[in-house]
Amino acid sequence: MNVICLTQANVVQGSGNSSFVYRFPTSANLDNHSIALASLTLYSCWFNVTAALGNNKLSLTIYPADAYTFTYSIVIPDGSYSVANLNSYLQYWAIQNSLYLIDANGDYVYFLNIAVNAVRYAIEIQSFSCPYNGDIATLPVGYTLPVGFPVAPAVGLSWNAVLTVPVGMSEYLGQAVNFSTDANSGNTTTLAYLSTICPQINPNPNVMVSITGISNKYAASPIIYSFSSAGTPFGSMIQERPNELLWNTLNSGNYNEIRVSFLGTDFRPLPLLDPSITLLLAIKSNML
Numbered sequence: 336m337n338v339i340c341l342t343q344a345n346v347v348q349g350s351g352n353s354s355f356v357y358r359f360p361t362s363a364n365l366d367n368h369s370i371a372l373a374s375l376t377l378y379s380c381w382f383n384v385t386a387a388l389g390n391n392k393l394s395l396t397i398y399p400a401d402a403y404t405f406t407y408s409i410v411i412p413d414g415s416y417s418v419a420n421l422n423s424y425l426q427y428w429a430i431q432n433s434l435y436l437i438d439a440n441g442d443y444v445y446f447l448n449i450a451v452n453a454v455r456y457a458i459e460i461q462s463f464s465c466p467y468n469g470d471i472a473t474l475p476v477g478y479t480l481p482v483g484f485p486v487a488p489a490v491g492l493s494w495n496a497v498l499t500v501p502v503g504m505s506e507y508l509g510q511a512v513n514f515s516t517d518a519n520s521g522n523t524t525t526l527a528y529l530s531t532i533c534p535q536i537n538p539n540p541n542v543m544v545s546i547t548g549i550s551n552k553y554a555a556s557p558i559i560y561s562f563s564s565a566g567t568p569f570g571s572m573i574q575e576r577p578n579e580l581l582w583n584t585l586n587s588g589n590y591n592e593i594r595v596s597f598l599g600t601d602f603r604p605l606p607l608l609d610p611s612i613t614l615l616l617a618i619k620s621n622m623l
C-alpha cells in the first residue's frame with residue numbers, strides 16, 4: 336500500500352477550494368489497483384446562506400392594509416447563519432432602514448422575531464402588532480419613532496408587518512414557497528407561525544469526496560467518502576479517520592494525475608473558504 340498527500344498546494348485555482356489535483360512524479364500504471372481515503376483534515380468553512388444557493392432573500396411590507404404600503408427586499412449577505420444569527424441580522428437591517436419603534440426605556444422594538452422552537456422541531460416566526468398608523472398619537476406613552484421611519488397618512492388601524500418568504504429561504508424557515516404572515520389589520524395581537532415542513536438550515540449538511548478514475552458501475556458519480564460538519568462549530572476543525580478503509584477500484588490505465596473534488600448534497604462543487612486541507616489517499620494493488 337502507498338499513500339499520497341494533497342494539501343493547499345494542490346488546490347485548483349478558481350475552484351473555490353473545492354477541487355484538488357495530485358500529479359504523479361512519473362506516469363503511474365494503476366491496473367488492478369484500488370484507492371481509499373485514509374484521513375482528512377479541514378475546517379468547517381462553507382456558508383449555508385448565499386446568493387449562489389438562492390436562499391438569501393426575504394420581503395417585508397409595512398402599513399400592509401394601507402394604500403401607502405411600503406415593501407422592502409431584504410438581501411442577506413453570504414454567511415454561516417444560525418437561526419439566532421439570522422434574527423440578529425434582520426434586526427440590524429431594521430435599524431439601517433429605520434423600521435422599528437423606540438419604547439419608553441429607549442429600547443428598540445422590532446416587528447418580527449425568528450427563533451428555534453426545539454419542542455416542535457421547527458422555526459417559529461413571531462409577528463408583533465405595530466400601534467403606529469400614521470398618527471403619532473397612536474403610539475404608546477413614551478414611545479417614539481426613529482428618524483427616517485416611513486411616513487404615511489393616518490389609516491386608523493394597527494397592523495403587523497408582513498414577511499414574505501420566497502423560494503430558497505422557504506427551505507431554511509420550513510415554510511411553503513411565497514408564504515406570508517398576516518397583516519392582522521386592526522388587531523393588536525402577536526402572531527406566531529411554526530414551520531410546516533422540516534427546516535433545512537444547512538443545505539449541505541454532508542460533504543462528499545469525489546475522485547476521478549473510480550470504477551463503479553452502480554453509481555454515476557465517483558464518490559468514495561462522505562462526512563458531516565454536525566457538532567463542529569463554524570470555523571472549527573473537522574478530522575476524519577475511517578476505522579476501516581473503504582477501497583474503491585480504479586479504472587485500469589496509466590495515470591498522470593488524480594483529481595479530488597468536494598461536493599455538496601446536490602453533487603455540485605462546494606466552495607470552501609479555507610484551503611487549509613490535508614488529504615491522505617491510500618493506493619494498493621489488488622494483486623497482493
